[in-house]
Amino acid sequence: MTAVQAGPVLGEPVLEVSKLCIDYGLPEDGGVRAVTDVTFTLRRGEVLGLAGESGSGKSTLAYAIPRLLRAPGVITGGDVIFHQRPVGGGPSQAVDMLTADAETLANIRWVDLSMVFQSAMHALNPVARIEGQLTDVLRRHRPGWSPAQRKERAVELLQMVGISADRLRAFPHELSGGMRQRVMIAMALALEPALVIMDEPTTALDVVTQREIIEELMELRERLGFAVIFITHDLSLLLELADTIAIMYAGRLVEMATATELVRAPRHPYSQGLLNSFPALHGAKKRMVGIPGAPPSLRAMPAGCKFHPRCVHAGESCLSVEPRLARPNGSFSARTVACTLQDGSRPTPAELALPDPAETAPSRFRTPAAAVPAPSDPNQNLTVGDLS
């Protein structure tokens, strides 16, 4: 067992999600559960990657957190606590997003929590100029500013993403795809929020532009220090830019670990399958193995572990017991996984029992090992209060 180094700075939480459940449609109208019991904590400045196949619930989760999920989405359980830093400074206040009224939400939105959508072509108002779309939030949330100040800020924002100021008066259809996405990012950062949720922001772009934009994003994050929830189906992207990665399957979190831990030592068969799905640029040629089968339909979920029909390691217990997210047996890091292979009840296959990598660079988000709950307390959340 390698001792895990304690990180130098502990980021305080900015978002705490516990046992969140989301349905589509009300039960009386024949609704169906889309997300079940999702629990995680996001700290200031942390980049959380949310990965999974289409239909795994990652977008549903992301939109539900700021209560922006469209009809017929309904939140049916759990809590979402957002820690808002007041404008004048001082300790952050906890806001219960699920019971907040419209006005509270409106005051948080974009000031503390903003979003970047997948397709900028559809997310920008086609009949409004870029300047207007950048300054309307300023008008709403910074009422004391003069038009000149707003315009100055708009120019600043464009320059921040590398677009010249003469594009202010342009309409969205006059910009290229990459430029539009940059405008979206600039727009999301207009009020320097604490958390930016990005829903597949680069999926619609070509790889070259994708790389540019990701690099700009990371540079901005270094500079401004906001936390990110980055949703994507492209795991390889997350391995580079995420601090923590959460893998979702069938509306549940099945594994949560740092990027290094995940790529060096995956614990869940699904994560391993995902990692095996894209080839490495270097090294010997490997036979590519996909994951046989397809994700289950929301209306016809298998009993027990939702992944067991596609799992090569499925056992007896997997058909009836749904595993909970817990620290893998014998691990001392903060990572969690939901699989019976890791809780000591069954022997763990070698490829899922690789040793936790030693952290070469200190992570900002390491908790001291002593504070991480033992496997016997599977459902305890990690909060600041846990640390002595």
Place this chain on the structure above:
Amino acid sequence: MPLLIRRIGFYLIAAYAAITLDFFIPRMLPGNALSAILTQMRGVVTPAQLASMAAEYGADDKQSLLSQYFTYVGHTLSGNFGLSLSHQETPVSTVLGGDLPWTIGLIGSATVVAFLLGTLIGIMAGWRRGGLLDAIVPVSTFFQAIPYFVLGLLLLIIFGSDLAWFPIGGGYDTTNRYVTYVQGWNWPYMSSVLQHLVLPGTTVVLASIAGWIVGMRNMMITTMDEDYVLVAAAKGLSRFRVIGIAARNAILPTISNFTLSISLVVTGAVLVEVVFDYPGIGNEMFNAITAADYPLLQGILLVVTFAVLIANFLADLAYVVLDPRSRREA
């Protein structure tokens, strides 16, 4: 810009087609009908006028068809529509000049009201789905399905005849024994005009508003699924602004659908005029048909067609102004 130029080009072609069609109408009449008309006119017009009219309608063989056509086009473009048979040789253009303001007043005011009310109701119905306003859809379907003039008749019967809230005919009061109304910008006359405008105007509004309401509602529902509306809500903008953004985008297809319906509105209004004996072009046309006054008919047809084309053009102009994407160079 290219879009507008294409549209203008089309309108010119359509205008040309209308003039040509108009030219052929009297010539399509069965032979004896034409000579019957000319016979009927023998006592009314001078022999010289009769001869020129016969020439214009192709009853004599002195001019070839082609030269007749060019004469006709020339006359039309210079505003010479001939003489009206049923109005004692008054030039058609004079007759129409007197009727046109009434019709434009009726259609114009009704369309403005229907547009404003209809789009507002449609926006609210689209925004608040599943609410009470959704019931507006079957109600407006009700009005949409009844032919304009049947609706007018029903309104006339209920409000004009039975309840006697509003006058049952005319553009303004001509039967009042106590007061003689002088046409012009004076209040007694204007108030009488307004009073007489209510029923026919309401008919046109009720019959056409359904299209605006349902069209706007459906477009709002479709538009609200767009990401940029969700972005507006995500930005914490006020509900009013979010609706405004959605409506601003939803109105575009509604306007281009409006251009489709202009000629329907015009024909409907024409019929309403007949029901209410309103002194506009529609009523004039009805009388002209009964009297077989072909010069007047041709003139009316042309004027109405040009009016529809101009209205279409104005709507196209509005669309280009409102939708920056349409200004894209092709």
Place this chain on the structure above:
Amino acid sequence: MTSTLPTETMTGGSPATPAAPARRRRRHYPIKVQVGAGITLFFILIAIFGPELAPHSAAWVANTTNGTPQPPSGSNWLGTDNTQHDLYSALLLGARSTLLISFVAGAFATVLSVAMGVTSGYVGGVTDEVMSIITNIFLALPGLLILMVILKPLPPGDQNNSLVIGFVVALSSWAYGARALRAQTLTLRDQDYVVSARVIGERKRRIVIYEILPNLLPIVAASFIFTVIYGMGVYVALCYLGVVSPASGSWGTLLQTAQASGAIEANQWWWYLPPALCIALVGIGLALLNFGIDEIINPRIRSSRSKRRDVKFQLGLTPVVRPATSTVVEGEQL
């Protein structure tokens, strides 16, 4: 008389919602469609069986001396007009010509609009340009007025010919459907399955008939109903104005004779109200059907009513509903 023709629909974004609830597995027609279909069928039956059901023939008169219309009585259910013809029979007899010509006009117009719209959309190029201009001209010209001028001098024999009148009426209404069909054909043309059919080398005609037309059916149906409504409006208007006077009489001619004889001023409601109401009802029935089809084409515009009244689905305010029991049943509908 503007009913909504289907227009282009835009695509949306954000997380895709799963397939609609199981309710839709059964072909469950909304109430609008059922009521509309019911009304329309009722009147079609009257049109077909009207002359048999009518107690008196068109020529029958109650007596030849009385010049005043009589109110409804036991022998004349809807009273008589000023020449003592039985109005109930007249109503039933008039149904046939009114509805027949409306449907004939609808049929002709639909055939025309399919031919013009689909060809124009699929073939493209110069053919499309020319056809579009023709379509737009027909759209811009005020059809009814032109019809009025053309039909007036028609010899009486032709005025009874449903096919001729129906066709002429169709000429004024086909253009709307053609435009909608052209737009939809353009969209379908670029769909993958059509493109692959072209690549394989299927002949154009086969592609149009087997790949494209089936997907246009909802629009064609909506267009047909629209042209029937419009055709009825035009035909009734033409009769009302006296431009067309079929020997068998129609609802429009009933209205015309009523107004000409001053029935409105004399408050002889049994004369002018029944035909007016019948016209309105047929129109409503057809419009309800049309609206139902619109909703089938674009399911999003259905009025959705949740069974729970206290849960509001508002944009930007996802509702939070905590169930009374905390047990979650997996894999079944909640």
